Structure formats: structure tokens, C-alpha cells
Amino acid sequence: MANDDSGSTLPNVTAPRPIQKRKREPGPARLPSNKSVRTSIPNAYARRSPPRNGNRPQGENEQRRTSKPRSPSPSRSRSRSRSPVRQLKRPGAGARVAREQAETARRQREDAERANLASRQVTAAELVAEHYNAVPERGREWRRTDSQIKGLRNLNNWIKSTLIQKFSRPDIAPVDGLKVLDMACGKGGDLGKWKKAPTAPALYVGCDIADVSIEQARDRYAENIRRSAGRGGRGGGRGGYGRHDRSPPMEAHFFVQDTFGKPLSNIPIVQQVGFNPNTGPGNGFIGGGMRTGGFDVVSMMFALHYSFESETLARGMLKNVAGALKKGGRFIGVMPDSDVISATVKRLLQAESAGQTPGEESGGKSVKHGNGEADGGQAEQKADEDWDPEKPAETNGDAAEDDWDPEKSSDPQTTNGMTDAHEDDDWNPEQPSEGPPPMSADATPLANTSNGTSATPAQSDPTPAREGALTWGNSIYRISFPHAQPLTRKPLPRDGIFRPPYGWKYHYSLEEAVNAPEFVVPWEGFRSLAEDYGLELLYRKGFRQVFEDESEDPLLGQLAERMGVMSRDRSAGRGGLMVSEEEMEAAAFYHAFCFYKV
Ligand SMILES: C[S@@+](CC[C@H](N)C(=O)[O-])C[C@H]1O[C@@H](n2cnc3c(N)ncnc32)[C@H](O)[C@@H]1O
Numbered sequence: 001m002a003n004d005d006s007g008s009t010l011p012n013v014t015a016p017r018p019i020q021k022r023k024r025e026p027g028p029a030r031l032p033s034n035k036s037v038r039t040s041i042p043n044a045y046a047r048r049s050p051p052r053n054g055n056r057p058q059g060e061n062e063q064r065r066t067s068k069p070r071s072p073s074p075s076r077s078r079s080r081s082r083s084p085v086r087q088l089k090r091p092g093a094g095a096r097v098a099r100e101q102a103e104t105a106r107r108q109r110e111d112a113e114r115a116n117l118a119s120r121q122v123t124a125a126e127l128v129a130e131h132y133n134a135v136p137e138r139g140r141e142w143r144r145t146d147s148q149i150k151g152l153r154n155l156n157n158w159i160k161s162t163l164i165q166k167f168s169r170p171d172i173a174p175v176d177g178l179k180v181l182d183m184a185c186g187k188g189g190d191l192g193k194w195k196k197a198p199t200a201p202a203l204y205v206g207c208d209i210a211d212v213s214i215e216q217a218r219d220r221y222a223e224n225i226r227r228s229a230g231r232g233g234r235g236g237g238r239g240g241y242g243r244h245d246r247s248p249p250m251e252a253h254f255f256v257q258d259t260f261g262k263p264l265s266n267i268p269i270v271q272q273v274g275f276n277p278n279t280g281p282g283n284g285f286i287g288g289g290m291r292t293g294g295f296d297v298v299s300m301m302f303a304l305h306y307s308f309e310s311e312t313l314a315r316g317m318l319k320n321v322a323g324a325l326k327k328g329g330r331f332i333g334v335m336p337d338s339d340v341i342s343a344t345v346k347r348l349l350q351a352e353s354a355g356q357t358p359g360e361e362s363g364g365k366s367v368k369h370g371n372g373e374a375d376g377g378q379a380e381q382k383a384d385e386d387w388d389p390e391k392p393a394e395t396n397g398d399a400a401e402d403d404w405d406p407e408k409s410s411d412p413q414t415t416n417g418m419t420d421a422h423e424d425d426d427w428n429p430e431q432p433s434e435g436p437p438p439m440s441a442d443a444t445p446l447a448n449t450s451n452g453t454s455a456t457p458a459q460s461d462p463t464p465a466r467e468g469a470l471t472w473g474n475s476i477y478r479i480s481f482p483h484a485q486p487l488t489r490k491p492l493p494r495d496g497i498f499r500p501p502y503g504w505k506y507h508y509s510l511e512e513a514v515n516a517p518e519f520v521v522p523w524e525g526f527r528s529l530a531e532d533y534g535l536e537l538l539y540r541k542g543f544r545q546v547f548e549d550e551s552e553d554p555l556l557g558q559l560a561e562r563m564g565v566m567s568r569d570r571s572a573g574r575g576g577l578m579v580s581e582e583e584m585e586a587a588a589f590y591h592a593f594c595f596y597k598v
Contacts, residue, residue, distance in 0.1 A: 132210035151579035154564040177202025184303030188217025279322035294326030300333035322533035337591035346496030477586040501525030535595035
């Protein structure tokens with residue numbers, strides 16, 4: 001999967017289904033014409049969408065209506081009586097038979113399509129699982145000392161913590177405690193962040209498609225419980241997760257589960273908490289949240305983009321999110337920002353048609369595309385490594401994961417400097433965080449952008465562009481889009497608007513972390529789809545903006561210091577920022593969001 005941009009995993013739901021040609025019927029019985037049937041189809045998505053809840057897309061209903069024998073109205077009878085009866089009767093009966101056969105054939109084709117789609121989804125899901133299962137667990141020590149992207153890891157962790165802090169406030173927590181569902185929880189790296197939520201969860205349910213990751217998450221949790229018991233409950237009665245020493249341990253359950261392609265209602269504990277299978281469009285209403293039951297928060301960190309492979313998966317994901325949330329519950333997450341992608345694709349395509357060489361359009365020399373021309377003489381040492389599917393890859397999830405180590409003492413006396421700064425599980429606002437910020441020599445101040453996102457071209461570019469690909473990035477991350485989607489042959493949009501919003505595959509690689517295909521999540525399309533499932537937007541910010549705004553908050557600012565994002569010494573580096581500009585550029589590819597369940 002890591003090197004698969006052949007599009008072979010793209011289910012054919014992304015390809016418009018050919019409209020079936022039907023036999024002409026003679027005389028008046030021929031109405032409505034095929035043309036009117038075609039124009040009655042509301043949009044391209046409706047044609048591609050498999051029927052949900054037994055409802056067929058409008059166009060198909062139209063087709064079915066035309067094939068149904070009509071009860072003759074008086075006026076129709078009159079008009080028939082003026083027509084030669086024998087000419088109408090025989091072709092009418094024949095046409096009916098033909099229609100029935102055509103209808104049967106169409107249904108069979110649809111069934112086959114659905115079966116094919118289902119099996120291909122499984123394949124795609126399996127490939128994702130395979131990729132993440134293959135990710136080595138390098139350990140906290142490696143991340144702390146050897147990782148070249150410590151600053152980025154810390155920033156990602158802090159942003160996830162910030163979302164958790166902001167949107168799991170006591171006002172949404174019921175008396176029996178907060179219930180959290182982590183969809184695509186990876187190795188359970190966010191368990192420690194939940195411990196520091198304003199209301200520590202009473203129940204955490206983590207699901208992921210990668211079984212090895214789920215095993216690691218279970219081990220992580222069990223180890224923490226064990227150590228906490230060994231310490232006599234010190235460090236938080238909730239198995240070391242709680243902030244209140246006498247609170248009962250946080251109960252956690254982990255499941256191997258495809259959270260986009262399969263309903264979560266098949267998990268007993270999810271059923272027990274409450275799952276509403278009727279959310280989303282269907283029968284003309286949007287199913288609301290449950291008045292009682294349901295999770296208080298659903299979290300989806302660095303994973304939602306996998307669901308935008310197809311409309312079916314995206315809807316499946318939202319159905320699960322909305323179905324699991326209680327009324328008033330929150331859906332939080334982080335994912336790639338399509339505004340950054342759109343702006344960069346548009347700019348690079350314009351530069352390309354203006355005949356500019358890569359980088360010229362931006363005054364820089366780092367963005368390139370096409371046939372892998374050398375870029376400003378930058379070193380190309382990493383070359384094909386970034387495209388090697390065999391190359392062991394660590395996940396972004398790992399980069400994004402907490403560096404929680406149950407072995408580590410939470411005693412502030414035993415922690416210091418960078419070590420302590422990397423221990424956000426043992427967050428202690430009193431503990432100073434010091435250490436030289438990992439600045440690059442040419443680091444520049446943070447750029448202010450209108451929406452907090454940045455399409456800043458990279459500062460350096462040691463990796464080669466792929467043949468026929470539009471590529472940008474810097475020495476730690478790289479995005480690569482094929483000029484045309486392999487399966488659909490759809491070219492990259494010159495206006496930067498991805499329509500339809502599903503199936504736009506690109507390749508993403510991050511130093512030490514990810515090397516895998518992903519899918520664009522066009523923001524507006526996603527937002528309006530989310531509304532269909534009763535999810536209203538509360539918060540959306542690019543990572544740069546999250547940092548600039550939220551680090552002003554006294555508590556979150558302290559947390560940034562504790563997590564190695566900021567130094568207490570504001571004269572160090574760029575106002576104390578411990579994230580290099582290249583890391584910040586990589587981070588600016590993402591944005592954070594929170595929705596509210598109505
Ligand atoms: C980048 S990792 C993020 C892990 C974790 N949320 C974090 O922030 O550390 C992406 C995760 O999404 C999971 N994933 C991808 N597709 C999935 C699906 N259909 N169902 C469940 N998990 C999925 C992967 O297995 C992987 O663990």
C-alpha cells in the first residue's frame with residue numbers, strides 16, 4: 001500500500017455508472033423519454049451512490065416509474081381510442097417483457113457492482129491495516145533522542161491535547177463520567193492525553209483496523225493499570241489516567257474494527273452505551289442524537305482522510321460518528337487541510353501552464369513537479385527511498401502519539417529538561433521545560449495566514465519528484481499528486497476545487513513516519529456532508545493558527561511548555577518556539593476541527 005498510487009484500490013463507486021439504454025416504446029406509451037429520465041437525475045453523486053436504507057437515487061426511481069404499467073386515466077384511454085389498437089397492444093406487451101428483462105439485468109448489474117465494491121473496500125481496508133501493522137514501535141527513548149522531527153511530534157501531540165482540553169469540558173460530561181470513543185485510535189497514544197482531560201473519562205473505547213496497533217494499545221493500557229496499582233494508585237486513581245486520585249480507574253476497551261466500512265453497532269459496549277442507527281439522511285429526515293446514552297466525545301485523529309476514498313466510506317464513517325454521539329456530544333479530530341492542498345495545486349498548475357520552472361512562481365526553489373528535474377541543486381540523497389514500499393515506515397500516528405511511558409516516574413524531581421518536556425503524560429505545569437529549540441539556521445518567524453493554514457513552499461527539497469506528478473514539500477515531508485487520477489483519468493483541477501469530493505488520491509511521506517497514499521477531504525464537501533448527519537461545525541483552525549491562538553491560553557501555554565513545543569525562555573529561538581520552520585511547514589498541512597451533534 002505504501003507505494004500504491006496505481007489507483008487499483010479505488011472502488012468503482014468513484015466511476016460514474018453508465019446509464020442503461022432502454023428500448024424505445026412505440027406511440028404514447030413511450031413517455032417519458034429516456035432524455036427526461038436522464039435529466040431528472042439530480043447530480044453525479046446520486047448516480048454513483050448505492051441505494052441507502054432501501055431508497056433508490058431519484059433517477060432510478062424515475063426509471064422504475066416508467067417501467068411500471070400505468071392504470072389508464074380517462075384521458076389516456078381517450079387518446080388510445082384514437083390510436084390503432086393492434087399496433088399498440090402487441091409492441092406494448094413485448095416492450096413490457098423487454099422492460100422487465102432490462103430491469104432484472106439492471107438489478108443484477110447493481111448487485112454485482114455492490115458486491116464488487118464491498119470486496120474492494122475490504123481489500124483497501126486490509127491494505128491500510130497492513131501498512132499500520134508493519135510500523136515498528138521504536139519506543140519513547142528513540143523518539144526523545146534520535147527522532148529528527150521531535151518538534152513536530154511534540155506539536156502534533158500538543159494540538160491533540162488542546163482539542164481534548166477545549167472540547168471535553170465538564171459541562172458535556174454526565175454524572176457517571178465522560179464516555180469517549182476513539183475511532184482509529186492507533187496504538188493508544190492518546191490514552192495519556194485523555195487522562196488530563198478536564199473531566200477524565202470513565203470509559204474509553206478505542207477502535208482501529210490494524211490489529212497489531214490494537215494489541216499495542218491494549219498492552220499500553222494494561223501496563224499503566226499494573227504500574228498504577230504497583231504505585232498504590234499514585235499518579236491518578238483512574239489507573240494513572242485520572243487527575244483525581246480517588247476516582248475509579250478509567251475503563252478502556254479496544255477493538256479491531258473498520259470504523260468506516262462497518263457499523264459500530266456490532267460492538268457490544270458501543271450498543272450498551274447507545275448507538276443510533278438512524279442518523280443521517282433517509283426517509284426525508286435527519287435522525288437526531290440520542291437524548292440519553294451515546295458517547296460524549298468521538299475522536300478521530302489523523303485518520304479521517306482514509307474514508308474519503310469513496311462516498312460510501314465517507315458516509316459510513318459519518319454514520320458511525322453521528323450514530324455513536326449523544327445529542328450535544330462533540331466530534332473532534334485533525335486531518336490534512338484541503339485549503340492548503342487546493343491552493344498549492346492551483347498555484348503549481350498555473351505556474352506549469354505559464355511555463356515556469358518549478359519554484360519560479362513562488363520565488364523559492366523547492367516546489368517542483370513533473371519529471372524529477374533537480375531542484376536548485378538540492379541534494380537528492382533520500383531519492384527513491386521515499387517511494388519504497390518495502391521501507392520500514394513509522395506512522396504519523398506515532399509521530400502524533402503520546403510519548404507516554406509507564407516506566408517513567410511522574411515525580412517532577414526526577415524529570416528535567418527535554419526529557420521532561422517530552423513527557424506530556426506526566427504533565428506538571430510547575431515543571432519548567434528547557435532545552436535549546438531545534439532551530440534550523442534559516443528559520444524565519446511564523447507566517448500569519450488568513451485561515452491559519454499555509455501553502456508556503458518548502459525551504460529545501462532533497463527528494464525527487466515522481467514522473468508525471470505534482471510534488472511539493474521540504475526535507476521532512478512530501479506530497480505528490482498524479483496529474484491524472486490513475487483509475488478515473490480525472491485530471492487535477494486547475495481551479496483547485498476537487499469535485500466530486502471523493503477518491504482524490506495522493507501520496508504522502510513524512511520523515512521517520514508515513515509513506516502511504518491518502519485522500520483529499522475537500523473541506524466544504526465534508527462540512528455539508530457532516531450536516532446531513534446532524535453535525536454542526538464549532539471550530540476549525542489550521543495547525544499554525546491553533547498554535548498562535550491557543551498557546552496564548554495560560555493552561556494550554558503551560559502545556560505547550562511541558563510538551564516541548566515552547567521553551568519558557570522566550571528569548572530562545574523564535575520567541576521560545578521549539579519547532580523548526582520546516583517542521584511547522586509540515587504541521588501546516590493539517591487542521592483541527594470540532595463538530596457538535598444536534
Ligand atoms: C496516522 S494513524 C493515527 C493513529 C491515532 N489516531 C493517532 O493520532 O495517533 C491512522 C490510523 O488510522 C487507522 N485507520 C485507517 N483506516 C481505518 C479504518 N477504516 N478503520 C479504522 N481505523 C483505520 C490506521 O490503522 C491508523 O492506526
